[in-house]
Amino acid sequence: MDLLVLVLQGVIIAATPLVFAAIGELVVEKSGVLNLGVEGMMIMGAIAGFSVTLETGSYILGIASAALVGALSASLFGLLTQILLSNQVATGLALTIFGLGLAALWGQGYSGESTQALGKVHIFLFSDIPIIGPLFFSYDPLIYLSVALVIGVSWFLNKTRLGLILRSIGENHDSAHAIGYSVVAVRMAAILFGGACAGLGGAYLSIIQTPLWVEGMTAGRGWIALAIVVFAAWRPGRALIGAYLFGGVTVIQLHVQGLGFEIEAQYMSMLPYLVTIIVLVVISHNKTRAALHAPACLGKPFFASS
Amino acid sequence: MKHFYKSFALAIGVALAITGAASAQTKVGFVYVGPIGDHGWTYEHHQGLKAVERAFGNKVKTKHVENVSEGPDAARVVQQLARGGHDIIFTTSFGFMNPTLKVAKQFSKINFEHATGYKRAKNVSTYSARFYEGRHVIGLIAGKMTKTNTIGYIASFPIPEVVRGINAAYLAAKSVNPQVKFKVIWVSTWFDPGKEADAANALIDQGADILMQHTDSPAAMQIAEKKGIHAFGQASDMIKFGPNAQLTAIINNWGPYYVARVKATMDGTWKSGDVWDGIKEGMVTMAPFSKKIPEDVRTMVAKARDDIAAGKLHPFTGPINKQDGSPWLKAGETAPAGDLLGMNFYVEGVEGSLPK
Numbered sequence: 010m011d012l013l014v015l016v017l018q019g020v021i022i023a024a025t026p027l028v029f030a031a032i033g034e035l036v037v038e039k040s041g042v043l044n045l046g047v048e049g050m051m052i053m054g055a056i057a058g059f060s061v062t063l064e065t066g067s068y069i070l071g072i073a074s075a076a077l078v079g080a081l082s083a084s085l086f087g088l089l090t091q092i093l094l095s096n097q098v099a100t101g102l103a104l105t106i107f108g109l110g111l112a113a114l115w116g117q118g119y120s121g122e123s124t125q126a127l128g129k130v131h132i133f134l135f136s137d138i139p140i141i142g143p144l145f146f147s148y149d150p151l152i153y154l155s156v157a158l159v160i161g162v163s164w165f166l167n168k169t170r171l172g173l174i175l176r177s178i179g180e181n182h183d184s185a186h187a188i189g190y191s192v193v194a195v196r197m198a199a200i201l202f203g204g205a206c207a208g209l210g211g212a213y214l215s216i217i218q219t220p221l222w223v224e225g226m227t228a229g230r231g232w233i234a235l236a237i238v239v240f241a242a243w244r245p246g247r248a249l250i251g252a253y254l255f256g257g258v259t260v261i262q263l264h265v266q267g268l269g270f271e272i273e274a275q276y277m278s279m280l281p282y283l284v285t286i287i288v289l290v291v292i293s294h295n296k297t298r299a300a301l302h303a304p305a306c307l308g309k310p311f312f313a314s315s
Numbered sequence: 316m317k318h319f320y321k322s323f324a325l326a327i328g329v330a331l332a333i334t335g336a337a338s339a340q341t342k343v344g345f346v347y348v349g350p351i352g353d354h355g356w357t358y359e360h361h362q363g364l365k366a367v368e369r370a371f372g373n374k375v376k377t378k379h380v381e382n383v384s385e386g387p388d389a390a391r392v393v394q395q396l397a398r399g400g401h402d403i404i405f406t407t408s409f410g411f412m413n414p415t416l417k418v419a420k421q422f423s424k425i426n427f428e429h430a431t432g433y434k435r436a437k438n439v440s441t442y443s444a445r446f447y448e449g450r451h452v453i454g455l456i457a458g459k460m461t462k463t464n465t466i467g468y469i470a471s472f473p474i475p476e477v478v479r480g481i482n483a484a485y486l487a488a489k490s491v492n493p494q495v496k497f498k499v500i501w502v503s504t505w506f507d508p509g510k511e512a513d514a515a516n517a518l519i520d521q522g523a524d525i526l527m528q529h530t531d532s533p534a535a536m537q538i539a540e541k542k543g544i545h546a547f548g549q550a551s552d553m554i555k556f557g558p559n560a561q562l563t564a565i566i567n568n569w570g571p572y573y574v575a576r577v578k579a580t581m582d583g584t585w586k587s588g589d590v591w592d593g594i595k596e597g598m599v600t601m602a603p604f605s606k607k608i609p610e611d612v613r614t615m616v617a618k619a620r621d622d623i624a625a626g627k628l629h630p631f632t633g634p635i636n637k638q639d640g641s642p643w644l645k646a647g648e649t650a651p652a653g654d655l656l657g658m659n660f661y662v663e664g665v666e667g668s669l670p671k
Contacts, residue, residue, distance in 0.1 A: 012520060012521070015516075015520040016517075016520065019513060019516050019517060019520070022513075022516075023509070023513050026509070113350065113352075116352065117352070120351075120352030120353075120354060122555075123537065123555065123556055214508075214509055218509055218512055219508045219509060219511075219512045219532075219534040219537060219538075220537065221508065221532075221533065221534070221537060221556065222352075223350065223352055223353055223354065223506075223508055223532055223533075224349075224350030224351075224352045224353070224382070225349075225350055225382065225506070226508045226509070226532075228504070228506070228507040228508070228509060228510070230509070259510065259513060260513050260517065263500050263502070263513055263514045263517040264517045264520070264521065266499070266500045266501060266667070267467070267498045267500050267517050267518055267521045268521065269498075269666050269667045273670050273671070275503060275670060278503045
């Protein structure tokens with residue numbers, strides 16, 4: 010039982026960077042923009058968060074600047090794709106490559122440094138309940154923030170007027186524009202939000218999970234976040250589940266090996282990706298239903314004709 | 316016509332001057348699998364590059380390419396360096412073996428040096444370090460110091476290099492602590508700090524109180540520090556990441572070899588060969604032993620290290636059986652180099668099966 014609790018804790022920690030990045034990208038895609046630069050924005054957030062935390066000793070400043078730098082990187086993408094109408098796929102890929110390089114440059118003086126990991130929140134009485142306590146009330150504040158963010162985004166998209174506007178822009182930007190909504194402004198806001206979330210995801214890695222800076226430390230997590238958005242069929246709740254599933258398979262396969270089960274490690278490493286492919290096949294086998302899930306204007310450039 | 320001769324002579328003169336200037340400098344290329352900032356494997360190769368620069372100053376011009384993935388990309392990078400007129404090129408990861416050989420075939424005038432591989436050619440040397448000697452030393456410490464009798468081992472890929480490390484460490488730990496058990500987790504990556512940290516946590520959750528790693532980042536060392544257990548640095552001294560946790564580290568010291576090979580290239584005496592040096596030659600060194608290691612254990616392992624250097628102790632000395640119980644080495648027999656280089660089996664007592 011104790012081991013199970015420890016495993017589940019490990020799953021939640023491993024999944025949290027993915028939760029942040031995926032929920033941000035989900036909002037961006039809901040507005041009809043495909044930003045493939047998640048990996049680049051994450052790593053920029055990682056170095057920003059780590060360097061500021063190290064220099065100032067303040068986690069709050071570190072986390073805030075990670076979000077800020079993530080949003081700044083995203084603003085570059087926004088400027089290029091929304092105002093200068095460049096190709097979204099190419100620009101997103103370029104942002105990833107640019108982010109990895111720039112973060113490496115920024116981080117040159119920081120490799121080999123280390124900070125204290127951010128501590129856990131102790132919630133009076135609740136944290137002391139056996140099993141439930143360690144399972145639900147024994148984490149660092151960012152994990153609670155990530156879950157709150159998912160709930161907030163779900164509420165925003167489904168229950169607010171602005172959320173409805175954002176979705177309608179993602180479904181049909183010409184109609185939304187004709188009614189008088191500013192497509193570019195809403196999309197820019199979504200892109201900035203996505204960047205800030207990706208930055209937080211990166212900072213979670215560099216400040217909390219492994220408090221150090223090494224080049225390329227996001228190691229492809231941005232791409233997994235993109236896959237999770239599709240996996241979740243653009244629904245926030247499912248994105249959370251998807252991220253935990255991904256984190257779960259990664260961590261559980263490590264435990265399974267440690268316990269000495271005779272399963273080839275390579276198969277276990279493949280599992281998260283296999284699951285994604287299977288889900289993708291299942292949700293897209295019915296063309297009309299698949300079309301219902303994806304925002305209709307996803308990745309299409311918007312050009313106001315009047 | 317006179318003008319023509321003049322300008323022709325001038326052109327030749329300029330050309331000679333350029334080639335003269337170029338040949339005065341030996342160009343040395345390095346291909347790295349990870350970032351220099353990994354504080355592990357690649358970091359130490361880069362220290363080797365710096366040693367070359369220190370030794371020859373203006374006489375060499377070095378160039379390195381980091382983060383080169385093992386595969387088709389590697390061939391492209393090696394080829395670029397070769398086209399760029401490098402005189403000697405070091406490719407520093409096992410997975411660069413075939414790309415290196417492929418490119419070497421096209422550039423017979425250039426000397427290639429491939430780390431940890433086993434395929435050679437007229438202009439391709441291989442070199443590696445006997446890391447397993449260091450693994451023997453840390454195995455002894457771990458066996459003596461574990462309280463849960465469980466050692467956690469974070470492994471990358473099931474290649475002979477890594478398997479040899481696990482076997483060497485296990486045999487040494489077992490020799491001083493018959494109860495000791497190794498838990499091995501394969502993470503299928505050389506470098507992913509997040510995943511390495513997850514693996515470290517998983518091992519600790521399952522009762523390991525000492526960690527060993529054969530991956531490149533210091534993430535596991537940090538986790539050990541945080542959880543208050545012990546670990547060993549890999550490839551570099553990782554004391555900064557685990558001031559209390561690190562007991563010692565196996566350090567790869569490539570500098571002297573790189574300097575010697577560049578010198579040979581300059582002198583025109585370079586020949587293809589195979590070098591496999593260890594503690595004795597200084598290619599493998601140990602970081603200072605932590606004060607956390609009890610006095611008597613420190614004396615014992617220091618002696619083991621010195622015995623290995625003196626050639627009195629071989630980490631693979633029989634009797635040793637393979638995992639399935641079949642005999643491998645007879646009593647007193649030491650492992651032949653071929654068996655070590657191609658090691659694809661666990662020794663008796665290691666649990667779990669080796670991924671293929």
